[in-house]
Amino acid sequence: MYLECVCENCGKVFRGKKYKKRGKMTQSRYCSEPCKREAERAHPQICSYCGEVFRTTNGHDQQFCSMDCRKADTAKRKEQERIRLKATPKPPKPTAQCEWCGGTFSQINKRHRYCCNECMYNGNLKRNRDEYIPKPAKVVTCKMCGEVFTSTRGNPVYCSKKCANRMEKHLARERGYSGHRGSNHYLSKYPEVFERDGGICQLCGLPIVPDAEILWHGSLDHIKPQSNGGTDDVENLRLAHVICNSIRQNYEEVNRVGLDQLAKYQGPFQSLCGKS
Numbered sequence: 675m676y677l678e679c680v681c682e683n684c685g686k687v688f689r690g691k692k693y694k695k696r697g698k699m700t701q702s703r704y705c706s707e708p709c710k711r712e713a714e715r716a717h718p719q720i721c722s723y724c725g726e727v728f729r730t731t732n733g734h735d736q737q738f739c740s741m742d743c744r745k746a747d748t749a750k751r752k753e754q755e756r757i758r759l760k761a762t763p764k765p766p767k768p769t770a771q772c773e774w775c776g777g778t779f780s781q782i783n784k785r786h787r788y789c790c791n792e793c794m795y796n797g798n799l800k801r802n803r804d805e806y807i808p809k810p811a812k813v814v815t816c817k818m819c820g821e822v823f824t825s826t827r828g829n830p831v832y833c834s835k836k837c838a839n840r841m842e843k844h845l846a847r848e849r850g851y852s853g854h855r856g857s858n859h860y861l862s863k864y865p866e867v868f869e870r871d872g873g874i875c876q877l878c879g880l881p882i883v884p885d886a887e888i889l890w891h892g893s894l895d896h897i898k899p900q901s902n903g904g905t906d907d908v909e910n911l912r913l914a915h916v917i918c919n920s921i922r923q924n925y926e927e928v929n930r931v932g933l934d935q936l937a938k939y940q941g942p943f944q945s946l947c948g949k950s
Contacts, residue, residue, distance in 0.1 A: 681703070
């Protein structure tokens, strides 16, 4: 916003501005920068710290004559504030009574109910015991031994760990396994399939060698893989080396494993596999 102003130094009428400075509306005081500098030099200023008279060189209002006076004044104000805070009495902290031992303590937070960690532990332990609601006991019949027992857990099935292990072995025998992990060559139908196939691997055509390392032991291979809906019937099982069964994986279209695939494995058929 422009308006006519009168220069405070030379008295000349000029077109100045009206603007807001430090939250207050003000207007231009000088017609030019030289008039402003001349007016500042004509009106000396007094240092707020040491009281020395000085003149500004840039034409701006200054409170201190040097940076040393400015730093000294700041340190003086801080020291006065520290003394004032030290002399001011602090308000007393609120006190409360401990809920466990009954002693009085200074309460830092309104939620604090105990005077120390030991009282807090004992008080919380007692509160948890008082608020604990026991679950109703269930009467259940063990699926393995038929014994009737009570339990407060979720859905109990067996009365003990022993019954659970017995049921696991029982289900494993029903599925055809001996109950040992990783022993696919000990299936209950293994002797029947071994006799039917004459002890010959149906994937590579080489005989089963029980005395060699485990890779050349016998295992039962599913003609139609279980992942594709194959069953555990004897008609869907055939004799195979453990390594041949592993090479075949679950590819239904692959029926035989070549000797070149077995050449990288050490075994009793090194001469046939191209190894000497």
